[in-house]
Amino acid sequence: MSEHILEMRGITKTFPGVKALSQVHLQVREGEIHALCGENGAGKSTLMKVLSGVYPYGTYEGDIIFKGQTCEFKDIKQSENLGIVIIHQELALIPYLSIAENIFLGNEQAQRGVINWHETTVRTRELLERVGLRESPTAPVLQLGVGKQQLVEIAKALSKKVKLLILDEPTAALNEADSENLLRLIVELKHQGIASIIISHKLNEIEKVADAITILRDGQTIQTLRMDEEPVTEDLIIKGMVGRDLTQRYPERTSRNAGEVIFEVKGWEVRHPQQADRKMLDDIHLHIHRGEIVGIAGLMGAGRTELAMSLFGRSYGRYVRGQTFLHGKEVHLTDIATAIRHRLAYVTEDRKQYGLVLIDDIKRNITLSNLGKLSRFGVLNEKEEVLVAEDYRRRLNIKTPGIWQKTGHLSGGNQQKVVLSKWIFTEPEVLILDEPTRGIDVGAKYEIYSIIHQLADEGKGILFISSELPEILGMCDRIYVMSEGRITGEVKREEASQEVLMKLMTRGRG
Structure with a gap:
């Protein structure tokens, strides 16, 4: 039997006007923590959505081999049935339901259509103990902090008998203590034989827990680094991600002359x-x-x-x-x-919730906070709006096929540039x-x-x-x-x- 629990071969995924993935290869060994690194827009999340069935078979090219079997997932349920569970950056918990209800939602402990609440509670306690969470199974999720909600998501994955756990930016919204706790749990799961794929921009965390790192750039596999085979440094990872040595993390200030x-x-x-x-x-x-x-x-x-x-x-x-x-x-x-x-302008820490209208296009998001500047007698000058949006797209180097693209389809870095554009436009x-x-x-x-x-x-x-x-x-x-x-x-x-x-x-x- 292959030492790899997962092989993805020649994965190519195209969206209108954009090739998100091109002949990507990924190999994950049994019981290892495998990090996926790359710039925003490199294709990391897209690759994991292909793997988990969010993008079903037939919408991409290439092969997925899991535990030696070629898989053609039609939806996320099929991948979960085989033990592949993805935890997205935006947690998929329902705040007004209890921890137990969230963990077994869609996977209810029921007989003949009737939920066995005693069994649900007992199993929830067992799962919470595994992830180190001392909360009542009946506690509403909205009472938990983000760090504890992450643990509930992992408990939910364990309830599905997970064999490969995918975590997309698991510590992005966590403080240092919660991040350390989550990383310790991922290492503990590894000792229990559960493999993990982690997408993260926090390279110090990656170095701490990963057994291997695959780097993507512009939708292509650049290299896979294995910690037991060669010395791996942040600078080496960054060079693979951006295609050059990043000698300075922070640009030089041309002037530091503060005024009044x-x-x-x-x-x-x-x-x-x-x-x-x-x-x-x-x-x-x-x-x-x-x-x-x-x-x-x-x-x-x-x-x-x-x-x-x-x-x-x-x-x-x-x-x-x-x-x-x-x-x-x-x-x-x-x-x-x-x-x-x-x-005054305020760029919020939560760009998706408060900073952007994700279902609207880049053009409207950029001009939204200062439409009065583009209007006369309450009528918007749409030609001027297009010119303004194009100007900011060029000035801030927003990587997109055009200003008509939905903002929700952009990478995180490009979304942040749209937020900055919106507020800079208010002068x-x-x-x-x-x-x-x-x-x-x-x-x-x-x-x-x-x-x-x-x-x-x-x-x-x-x-x-x-x-x-x-x-x-x-x-x-x-x-x-x-x-x-x-x-x-x-x-x-x-x-x-x-x-x-x-x-x-x-x-x-x-």
Whole structure:
């Protein structure tokens, strides 16, 4: 019998106007953790959708051999019946159902059409114990954090007697502790004989757990690296992904000449939207100079996103007190329209949920926040809209067959460029960027960084929020550190280090 649990040979997949995969080959050994790396748009998720039956047999060319048998999956149910289970980046859980109901949804423990709830509960407890989750089987999923929801998804996969587990960006939305917990579980599953394919842009995590790495570029297999055969470094992986040595992760700033204070916040206090006695932001003071990139560092739950959203038209929480100033003059940013009118922009950390209309085209997404600029007497100038969208497509190098393409069909990096285009088109003076490179590969990150530098060089004030300390250190001129809803320190670029920031990030209210 072959040592490989999976072989994909000559996989070619074409969409209208785009060849997403071209003669791709992939081999996964029994009981190994196999990483799939590549830039956004390289074809990683497409390849896994072919494997799992999301794209059924007949819509692609090539062969899938699983456990020595050639497979022609018509749908995802057929692949799951053989033990191939995919967990997508957007979790497929129903929040108002219990953990037990989610785990066995479509796979109910029933006899003659009647669900055996006792057996369902018992089996759920066993599965939760396997994944290290100490929650009641009857607890609603909406009460769980994202890290625990990932574990529920894995428990769901185990209930289907999984032999090959596919995880698409499993730690993208997790904090460091939850990420470590999930990676430990994947290694434990390996010891139980379950093979895994992991798609991830976090190369340090890949190096930590993977037995082999297959690199895709432009829909083609570039190489497979095996950890037991050769030394594998991040630089080697990156070179395979982007086709060149990326000697610098962060582009050089042409200028760091900050001007006058453009935006200032004094005594900002916000409470929880549902729990009026819970203080989320307490006595926040900060300022941004023209042409300056100011970082916000902090652990998950420190209040970074809450701060960004509350400043942008009070779109989070209950405003209690505080002042905001533009060019030294107090402004009352009471709603989003007012914030945009005062030339603030906010690039959300969740581009798919809040940043884009995925079912609409690139053109409309780019112009959506400033349609008034393209309208006269309430009538949209569609010719001008096309010209604007084409201009931003070229300027930000959005890789697409055309501006009429649905935004949901773009890779993560290109979606992020559309979000940036949308807000740049509003001609902001202050741009709040919340995790602007989350879920984006190193090549696309470099392009996004270059765009941010260009905006700063044009004199815009930028508030840059990131969970990645190397990114904060590599991009920011000055850094505010948050912990438990308060600013615990302000650090200049030349004085900043990961150790200094982490010390401030873990400082409680004391």
